[in-house]
Amino acid sequence: MSKDKQLSVDRSGLRSRAEKRVIPVDKQSIAEMSTDDIAALLHELETHQIELEMQNEELLSTQNVLVEMRDQYTELYDFAPVGYVTVSAQGLIIQSNLTFAEMLGLPRSHLFNQRLSQFVIEEDQDNYYHYLRKLTGTHQAQSCELRLRNQSDDPFWARLDSICVESSDSECLKIRCVLTDITDRKLRDEQIRTLSQAVEQSPVSVIVTDPDGVIEYVNSTFEVTTGYQSSEVKGKKSKFLESANLSKEVYLELWQTISNGMSWQGEYQKQKKNGGIFWEYANISPVLDESGRVCHLVSINEDITLRKQQEEHILHQANFDALTGLSNRFLALDRLSQLVSEAKRNKECVAVLFLDLDDFKKINDTMGHEAGDKLLIEASTRLRSVVRASDTVGRLGGDEFIVLLSGITDGTDAIPVAENILARFRDTFSIDGRELVLTTSIGIAAYPVDGNSASELLRNADSAMYFSKEHGRNTYSFFTDAMNKEVSRRLLLEEQLHGALERDEFRICYQPVVNIESHLIIGFEALLRWHNPALGEVSPMEFIPIAEHTGHILPIGQYVLTRSLNRLVDWQQKYNPSFTMAINLSPRQFRDPNLVTFIKQAMHQAGITSESLEMEITEGVLMSGHAYIDDALIALSELGVGIVMDDFGTGYSSLSYLRSYPFDSLKIDRTFVNDITADMADRKLVIAAIAMAHSLGLTVVAEGVETEEQLALLASQGCEFAQGYFFSKPLFSEEIAEILKSGGGGRLP
Ligand code: C2E
Ligand code: MG
């Protein structure tokens, strides 16, 4: 039973006893009373006394209960977890509990008659007064949040819940306030606000779902990226895990990871509201509740579409040729390796067609790189049109292409493809309004007969292509072992040529050029010799074309020129000032823009006049038709340097070349001279050449004269000069010096 109830029962008991108590007695009446009456009265008085004593006891115990209750109330009041304060209508503190005093860090006694407002911080004063006005104005309980300052001047947040205690005419007599310290909550709120703002304004999209993936929150980046409004997706099952390119295995792994309370990271594609696809890098983490159960999933997603596009672009660049869009060398060889592995498994054959466009360089040089590019694009289109969709066409670089044929039974299956390619190239290419003829040379190597690996097949197809080039171009050749030897030799030569000049492996021979009538030496032809420790003596016929190809011919040519001019000047000074020196020039040397300047400087440095120098060129040089060749020849001729057409008869032996270039003399190739006494046709050609040269005002040198008969025949046709074993083989300078020293003014037998 509650104390309140006990009290009320006891009170009622008191009242009933008091009602029975009234016996009217005075002094006079006592005197008149009988002893019995007095006895009765005494008895009643005794009874009454006992009753009073009992009442007294009850009162005492009630008082004790009340004291106890007061103490309890006071304790509750003073030590409540909130501050209680009563403020007069004037704003002065009338009463407060200990908690409030503690909040302010002051003894309670110091609070009385203080203004509550003095504890409110400056910035919140307005709020406080506004709050008071509202409280007194509305006659209703009000609450507000304010910052108060304690004794140590530290502000703290408090929530005020107040009511007015009003008089009967609604006048506010005093205000009772409950103050709760909400500093911790405020701090948490602030932290949450900061975090929410960070999430909301984050540049990555954030999705929060329940453990089943039902969306509870998305930030604004999500809205921007996906095009979905928050309201459209909230409450819906998140599609963040449903991605077209996410395999079932990865999907399962993802769920397993997050169900185990761990984070999952990965990339996947997602769809926007408008259907557009974009890439995201996602980090999905479970949020665990206090009991360790997953209560939310947080997915943080970075839009990586741009990076993916860049990656794809780079990948494409790394694998495809930018100009033609064909697989590049890297991808084509990778594909070849794959095809070889497959063919090994399936016991099939793979054919590699190695293509090199014929004379592409010439077109590139004459018509410019843009035209060259167009030609390459058109050539690749034609190549693609010839093969099946499953076959690979790649550009290895420059004007080299590769075609890979798989699933064939043997190498001969490549023949129709090679023939089709050649046929497709037979149609002219129209580039920039011009019809151009462009042929291609093809080399074929097939797995397994011609090689076991991609690199071997490629190398061998390349050798076969080289063979096609050597054998007239515009054709195809199958690889044979002999080609391999040729190619290894070539590679070895290339390797050894590198640095040969620096290692001083070259020497120059001089072959005398003789006046047929007088047998007097009129000059020399400088002929290069190469002795390499690994290769031994290498013929210029073999190494000059390679040096041309590798570009080594430029420094080598300069070496020949300076050396032989120094030699010439020596012999001119010692033996005959009118000696000449003929120096062979390769086509590649004409591509050197410094050629003429270099020759000029070399003559100047050696101290010889231009009439002493002759430059020998072949028809091959002229055939390319480059303007820079014309310019160089004219410049040389204007300098006074003699221009000699070398190896006449082996090329087109075109009269027009002889007419249109500033030639001074013509050298008949030794193959014709060799046969003039035996072969009628050769004799006729030589005779015609001499006559033609003379008619154009050119002198004639016969090359490779070995016999007296040859010499006699040439003499009878009016050929002025000769060189050949009949007079002298090419000799080193010391040997030439011997001949010249021996007297006779350089007369040879
Ligand atoms: P070429 O300019 O036609 O030189 C003549 C070649 O005929 C030389 O061959 C020479 O040794 C050879 N020869 C001369 N008389 C006779 C003979 O009576 N019988 C035979 N069987 N051969 C004879 P070599 O020295 O082997 O040079 C071959 C080619 O190499 C030269 O042909 C020339 O085109 C090229 N060459 C040589 N030296 C140089 C050089 O310094 N620069 C360039 N660019 N080419 C060079
Ligand atoms: Mg020559």
Ligand code: MG
């Ligand atoms: Mg020659």
